Amino acid sequence: MHTVTELPHQVEETENLFITLSDGTRLGARLWKPADAEGSPVPCIVEAIPYRKRDMTAERDSVHHPYMAGHGYACLRVDLRGSGDSEGVLEDEYLEQELQDVEEVLEWAASQPWCSGRTGIMGISWGGFNGLQVAARRPESLGAVVTVASTDDRYADDVHYMGGLMLTDNLSWASTMFAYTTCPPDPNVVGDRWREMWRDRIEGSGLWLEKWLQHQRRDDYWKHGSISENFQDVDVPVFAVSGWADGYSNSVFRLVENLDSPTRGLIGPWSHKYPHQGEPGPAIGWLQEVVAWWDHWLKDKTDNGAMDGPELSVWMQDTVEPATAYDERPGRWVGEPSWPSPRIDEVRRPLSRYGILEPGESEDSPPVSIQSPLTVGQFGGKWCSYNAPPDLPYDQREEDGGAMIFTTEPLNERLELLGAPVAELTVEVDKPIAQVAVRLSDVAPDDAATRVSYGVLNLNHHDGHDSPQPLQPGEKRTIRVQLNGMAQSFPPGHRLRLSVSTSYWPVVWPSPEPFRLTVHPQESALLLPERPVSEEEDSALTPVFGEPEGTPALPVNQVVPGEKDWKVSRSLVDLSGALEVVKDLGVVHLPDIDLNLTRRAFEKYSFVDRDYDSVRGETVWTMGFSRGDWSTEIRTKTVLTSTPTDFHVYAELDAYEGEERFASKTWETTIPRDHV
Numbered sequence: 001m002h003t004v005t006e007l008p009h010q011v012e013e014t015e016n017l018f019i020t021l022s023d024g025t026r027l028g029a030r031l032w033k034p035a036d037a038e039g040s041p042v043p044c045i046v047e048a049i050p051y052r053k054r055d056m057t058a059e060r061d062s063v064h065h066p067y068m069a070g071h072g073y074a075c076l077r078v079d080l081r082g083s084g085d086s087e088g089v090l091e092d093e094y095l096e097q098e099l100q101d102v103e104e105v106l107e108w109a110a111s112q113p114w115c116s117g118r119t120g121i122m123g124i125s126w127g128g129f130n131g132l133q134v135a136a137r138r139p140e141s142l143g144a145v146v147t148v149a150s151t152d153d154r155y156a157d158d159v160h161y162m163g164g165l166m167l168t169d170n171l172s173w174a175s176t177m178f179a180y181t182t183c184p185p186d187p188n189v190v191g192d193r194w195r196e197m198w199r200d201r202i203e204g205s206g207l208w209l210e211k212w213l214q215h216q217r218r219d220d221y222w223k224h225g226s227i228s229e230n231f232q233d234v235d236v237p238v239f240a241v242s243g244w245a246d247g248y249s250n251s252v253f254r255l256v257e258n259l260d261s262p263t264r265g266l267i268g269p270w271s272h273k274y275p276h277q278g279e280p281g282p283a284i285g286w287l288q289e290v291v292a293w294w295d296h297w298l299k300d301k302t303d304n305g306a307m308d309g310p311e312l313s314v315w316m317q318d319t320v321e322p323a324t325a326y327d328e329r330p331g332r333w334v335g336e337p338s339w340p341s342p343r344i345d346e347v348r349r350p351l352s353r354y355g356i357l358e359p360g361e362s363e364d365s366p367p368v369s370i371q372s373p374l375t376v377g378q379f380g381g382k383w384c385s386y387n388a389p390p391d392l393p394y395d396q397r398e399e400d401g402g403a404m405i406f407t408t409e410p411l412n413e414r415l416e417l418l419g420a421p422v423a424e425l426t427v428e429v430d431k432p433i434a435q436v437a438v439r440l441s442d443v444a445p446d447d448a449a450t451r452v453s454y455g456v457l458n459l460n461h462h463d464g465h466d467s468p469q470p471l472q473p474g475e476k477r478t479i480r481v482q483l484n485g486m487a488q489s490f491p492p493g494h495r496l497r498l499s500v501s502t503s504y505w506p507v508v509w510p511s512p513e514p515f516r517l518t519v520h521p522q523e524s525a526l527l528l529p530e531r532p533v534s535e536e537e538d539s540a541l542t543p544v545f546g547e548p549e550g551t552p553a554l555p556v557n558q559v560v561p562g563e564k565d566w567k568v569s570r571s572l573v574d575l576s577g578a579l580e581v582v583k584d585l586g587v588v589h590l591p592d593i594d595l596n597l598t599r600r601a602f603e604k605y606s607f608v609d610r611d612y613d614s615v616r617g618e619t620v621w622t623m624g625f626s627r628g629d630w631s632t633e634i635r636t637k638t639v640l641t642s643t644p645t646d647f648h649v650y651a652e653l654d655a656y657e658g659e660e661r662f663a664s665k666t667w668e669t670t671i672p673r674d675h676v
Helices: 058-070 096-112 126-134 169-178 187-204 208-213 250-260 286-298
Strands: 011-020 027-032 042-049 073-080 115-124 142-148 238-243 264-270 312-317 330-338 345-348 368-370 404-406 415-419 422-429 433-444 448-458 477-482 486-488 493-500 517-519 527-532 557-560 563-570 576-590 593-607 611-627 629-643 646-657 660-672
Touching: 011 058, 011 208, 027 058, 027 096, 042 096, 042 126, 042 286, 042 517, 058 073, 058 286, 058 593, 073 096, 073 126, 115 126, 115 286, 126 142, 142 169, 142 286, 169 208, 169 517, 169 611, 169 629, 187 646, 187 660, 208 477, 208 517, 208 646, 208 660, 238 286, 250 312, 264 557, 312 415, 330 486, 345 646, 422 433, 422 493, 433 486, 448 477, 448 486
Parallel strands: 042 073, 042 115, 115 142, 142 238, 238 264, 264 312, 312 486
Antiparallel strands: 011 027, 027 073, 312 330, 345 527, 368 517, 404 493, 415 486, 415 527, 422 477, 422 517, 422 527, 433 448, 433 493, 557 576, 563 576, 576 593, 593 611, 611 629, 629 646, 646 660
């Protein structure tokens, strides 16, 4: 990344300020703005998230907020209620209270003498979510949104559930927030009240995993904050961004398709990161794009080209060998004038017993059936990749041993796909609760198989995610499994493979008991979104991005090295298997606030042989903050198990001030399974 030190405006930073809300709660914030903004007011860009502005996100924030401030914007980074240095308690994601708070922050910002009265919201992940949600409430000052790695549908396309099945990221993410929401504020900012605020958080934030398990279908809990309930509520321009390795690329397609307001969509090769820091690369000059976006919509520079070019820009990925991480993904930028694009054809390729036929072909094929082992999914990677540790799907050949597979003949010419493939399968099962996982792989001439997309479906949700019903064993029905959106090219000589399994652990939680799935190939097909291959792309629709830029990052010194690991194991003595993930960032020192910061996460997803009752997820977090003679640490542990009828949650939290235990809590709860 090119570090920019010369900016159009001199930047003035207020490291800590408090915004008092109508109920008296004070939110901690950090402000960057042009030094002359009091005399020449500017629009304000708000990012409101729970990840601690003073330490956890300080390095990341220092790269883009001062950059935008140097281009004529006030940038306000706010800790949500109950996080960082803000008062109150954070009890869950995207509650009504949170959205009201953000609205009040926008109103406060718009009324400041340094603000022109116009505001924008930006953010990645949580900040991208609440940006869309607040936009749907139409606050008066809000003029545009930049949303990265977010969703319009909190049930169908978020970290909790996918295709009506529970993601193990539901446990992973709940455990992350279990640790984050119980961290103390900084005494150097909030003063002597820090212990009282810390205790309030520990006592009041609650066990989020329990709440999320109480809503296993798409009910009002998930509809709240899902702008897909009524896209027309959003009437401001939206710049929607994600990456193919991220968990949220599907929403970009839907936002571009369904929003009535001006919209730009951008999908790169990246994991869950901002595009100017994108991994896998190539990263792009995204901050330049963002400044142009704000200039267009908040400063009325309507001739600056921000809305020229394609409505949807994507990185068309070339074939790669399977690997759990990539420095860069080969490919090229392509654009579509709109979405759905008139240039994309949905091509129906019928299935045969083990093959994928050419369009219009047919073949007599008897039914095929499968009852997959619990090992299928161990090479599936993480639902939402952070690219640290390496967490992308590995060679799919070992997975295919426990699946039924359908493969094309070697391609005679290059094939490009852009959009969401669909597996249309006529199936029957022998148990009342069942699931299916479908993977699409790029198979090289040497048989190495790289997963390019996948989808899962709870078959009990055949009448919708809001009304699951038991299945009738032996009853034939046709299902449509939509795979994740993709942009992928397949060279001549490669083959496409569709793999179907009855489990995908530990990506999704298995069904209550093993079952047999029968597929009728003669009544099934793979629907592919094929993009025409041409020697020359339309230059007007070919995106061109500059090199990544940003302001100098705050210094961070590694004091104790970290550790990263992603290990799959199998014992042939007791037949146990496990995926163990270590993400240990060691200890870093933040010299600007003289703080030592410790973060370590360990996750283990295990099973024994074919025993579905043995499936177990365990997460352990340690977070520490120290300065001089002040030292605090939080240790959390969460364990999730299940029986055919229930989920069981055990959790514990220990907080320490120095060597003394400050607080200790345990939870044990049972939640009935709801057709999951």
